[in-house]
Amino acid sequence: MNKRLSLSRGLLTGLITIAAWSIMLFLNGAVPFWASPTLGQAVWTTGFSLSFIQDSLLSIHATNFGNPSPASIAFGLAGAYPAGILITIGLHPTDAYAATVAVWLTVAFWGAWRLGRFLGLSIFLAPLGALLWTSIPVIWAHAGYSMLSVGIALLPFYFSIVVSFLMNIVSMGRARLKLVIGYLAIPTIAIFMDGYSFMFFAIGSSILGIYIFIRYKELRVYLLKRAVPIHVFAFGLAYGLYALYIGKADFSPAPLDFFRGWGLDLSFIAIPTQGMLWLWDSLGLSVPRSDAQFFGDASVWITTFSLPLILLGTVAWWSVRKSSRLATGFLILALFGFYMALGPSLKVDSTKPESLQIAKPNQMSVLMPADLAVAPTGNAVLSTYVPGFKNMRAAYRWSALGMFGFWALVVLLLARKRSRPAQMLIIGLVGFLILNNLPNLTGQWQAAEHNRSMFLALDQDLVKPLSQDLKPGETVAFLPYRNDFLVNYLAPKLGIRSFNVGGDKNVEEARKHWPQIMQQFQMGQVDPGFSGRVAQLLASGEANAVVLPYIDMLWAAHVWPYPDKYQADLEPVEKELETSKLFEVIKRQHYAVVRLKPAYAAQADSPVLLDILAADMPSPPFGLKVDYFPADFALHQVGRVEKGVMVTTGQTGFLAYGPYQHLNAGRYRLTVKGEASAVKNTWVDVVSHKGARQHAKFPLSTAGNGSAGVLATGEVSLESSFDDLEVRVYVNASDVVRLDGYELVALKSK
Structure with missing residues (x-):
């Protein structure tokens, strides 16, 4: 009879625990093959996972993005690495991510159950306490922040080790050794899971340790001689390993x-x-x-x-x-x-x-x-x-x-x-708290299902066409660069190497190691020198291909499909590159790919090709060309814009200046085009350092008026590269000048 009763209680306890655990996974969307907790962070994290496993099972640095320096994952290594293992055994990245989160949430559930048992909960009530914690919105509503959600969920697990270690001093030998090993390992797991929850754990456990030292006099000798040194060493070790991994001590x-x-x-x-x-x-x-x-x-x-x-x-x-x-x-x-x-x-x-x-x-x-x-x-x-x-x-x-x-x-x-009436009341209140924690369950599950379907659609809508345009092993730049979450996934999935990377901290770190020409791009900007830098990036061999994304590579990783919001901004770039005999532009639904034409691809980084490019496309950093002034042109002191040209208005000052572009060292031919009917001490110069350094100066003349419309021309020598080069056209109040544009064209190498 007692055996049957014990079996029944065990079965009931198991059913209660499984039910509570299942509810937790459902709430958090961590159900592989059916749902995913999030999209954006799943894409970002599994990009690291894919890159890790492409190197080896022991690799913890990504080499497919953030090139040329291997990229460390700023947070979430404890999630990205096991997800990579699951991908190697055949799981799709979205299911690998969901399974990884499910495993860590299971550890969190067990940790809450374990701490509840330590604090005195019965085996029947421990699952209820664990569900109360793992259903809390501060966990599931942070799913979009990836391992922050998991790190918060794991707090009871972390603290269950703390209280066991700080207070369980009567056990000796093997059990005690297990606690010490656990205490040394848990801070390292915590810091590689998430920085915020690591701080909660580090500060919280220290506060609790101080409190236990004050209130538990019988533990003071043990705490001072053994627990405190191990505590300090454990967290110091964790921080040291993290700093060693990311390559710096702080952000x-x-x-x-x-x-x-x-x-x-x-x-x-x-x-x-x-x-x-x-x-x-x-x-x-x-x-x-x-x-x-x-x-x-x-x-x-x-x-x-x-x-x-x-x-x-x-x-x-x-x-x-x-x-x-x-x-x-x-x-x-x-x-x-x-x-x-x-x-x-x-x-x-x-x-x-x-x-x-x-x-x-x-x-x-x-x-x-x-x-x-x-x-x-x-x-x-x-x-x-x-x-x-x-x-x-x-x-x-x-x-x-x-x-x-x-x-x-x-x-x-x-x-x-312990009294039954009091316990029933408290159970009822805990049940109310769990009810209080719940979202709209139908909407929550539909959102989790949609996360998975969007991830799968990314493969079909973006990875598949890109795989036809980019070759494994190629170096690719996605320009203009932004916080490119999607590149984290696309690069290892396609087997390419990219300068781009997702994550603010990762972008900041990667940019330090980019080639000089890549560093000259402005984040999210298509500026006047954009096309020229794209051209030089390809002609110099720094990149095999440049992708011009029409989509926002950050937000498209969070919601798919995403509108082609940048297509209109990039059309002038595509047209300018298409006019060059050196490049081919392949246009797709969500992007365009630019690369050297096959006839020139083998000549990348050769002086011959760079000379051809300098003559073909006089754009920064190997030339300047301005042949149109937009209505909102602001780089002038006097004059006004009329139908794309600058005209004088009877005032003294600069009719045009700027554009503060990078130009390489070398010899250039300056040509200023337009028309003038009266000029007096009117000139054009090429300067840097906000005019403090003058490289050349030429007078404007009416003699060049004619079909060519050349107002001034001359040779300019730059002994080194400059980041803020400008061409300034100065006019007097009595001058009558129409400025059509100008160009600085690199002369062939001697």
């Missing part, structure tokens, strides 16, 4: 206005955001929010509603503070987390002034000045000067540590109240 800090903009507004804690939580939307108690009104971005207000958890956690602390010495330690963690989440200034329904909303709408005004907040919080000194803290620019994310502390208090309450 550039953000201004305090960023911390303030992404600080937690108290109204976000108290009132849910419309469209996020099913219960509160159904009751009509949620409110609409957007970046039209509030500073920061949507992640600040869609992930932080936590008043019910805070209230029950506070009641739990009051109820168990005497029976559990750990209770106050968790309360301190919770309060510190929410305090840091506020950022440097207190905000209470703090919105953008109407004038700012009009002048700088939406994401143009995400940073928050101090004078628009209620009062300073006092933690600005940490965000300004203290390592680690000063990189936590999305301050609201500290609320995850606060929620963890209050969750642990609720678990303690559930564990400590």
Whole structure:
């Protein structure tokens, strides 16, 4: 009878655990072959995964993008690497990503279950406590931020190791060795998972350790002699390994206005955001929010509603503070987390002034000045000067540590109240909290399914046609470069090497190692020298092909299909390159590919080809050509634009200057075209350093008027390259000049 009862209880416990675990995976969209938690971060992360495995199973640097320097993944190595292993055994990248997230969420669920058991939960209630944590919106609503979501989910797992290590001192030998090994390993896993949750873990465990030292007198000798040295060594080792991997000790800090903009507004804690939580939307108690009104971005207000958890956690602390010495330690963690989440200034329904909303709408005004907040919080000194803290620019994310502390208090309450009526009441309240955590389940699942279908469509709509235009092993530039998330996936999928890379930190690092000509492109800009730089990139052999994407390579990785928003901007570039005898332009639905024609491909980087190019396309960095002045042309002091030419207006000054372009060292022929009926001390010069350095100067003349329309011509020698070269045309008040344009054409090498 007892055996049958024990079997029944075990079966029931197993069913409850499986049900809770399944709900967690469903909420987070981590169901391989059916859904994916996100699209953008899945594309970005699995790009690293694909590149790793193309080198070897031991590789942890990407070589397909961010060239020529191998790219380190700024965060999420603990997710990207196992996803690569799954890809090698045949999973599609979207399913490999979903499976990796599912595995780590399972570890998180087990960690919450384990910590619940340590705090006293029965084997029946531990799955309920784990579901309460893993259903919290600060986890699933951060799915679009990849391993940040997983890192937050893993907090109970991390802390289960901490409390076991700091307090389980009676066990000896093998068990104790396991704890030490675990304690050494967990910080390394945490830092390679996500930087924010690593900081929550590092600071939170230190606070908890100090608290245990104060409250548990019997542990002080052990803590001082063994636990503290191991704690310091474990986190120091993790940080050292991370710094060694990314190649630097720190990232550039953000201004305090960023911390303030992404600080937690108290109204976000108290009132849910419309469209996020099913219960509160159904009751009509949620409110609409957007970046039209509030500073920061949507992640600040869609992930932080936590008043019910805070209230029950506070009641739990009051109820168990005497029976559990750990209770106050968790309360301190919770309060510190929410305090840091506020950022440097207190905000209470703090919105953008109407004038700012009009002048700088939406994401143009995400940073928050101090004078628009209620009062300073006092933690600005940490965000300004203290390592680690000063990189936590999305301050609201500290609320995850606060929620963890209050969750642990609720678990303690559930564990400590043994009477059946009290326990049933608490179970009911926990059930309400879980209900409070739920999104619209139908919409949540449909979005996760759509993420997977969009990922698969990328292969069909973009990878397949690109594979016909680009060859494995080629070096390719996607221009103009931006935060090119999609390249992370496209490059290893196609087997090409690209200068481009996705991720702000990765772009910043990669750009330092780019060839000089690649560095001269402006991020997201098609400027006057754009076509010439594309031409030289190909003619010099630095790239085998240039892709001109019509789509935004950042946002197309988040929503597919994506409109061809840049096609019109790139059409003049395509036309200019098509007029050259050196290049072929292949146009597709979402992009164009430019490469040297087969007859010239073998001559790349030869002086002969570069001379041909200099004569064929006098554009920066080996020439300048201006043959049209747009209506909004601003680089002039006097005169006006009429039908694409500059004409004088009886004033003294520069009729044209600029365009501040890079030009290589060499000999050039300057030709100024137009017409003049009266000139007096009128001239053109070629200068750099904002006019401080003059390289040549020639008078304008009426003698050249005729069919050629040449106002001035002469040879210009540049002994070295210059980044800000300009051609200036100066006129007097009495001059009558029409300026059609000018060109600087490189002369053939002697």
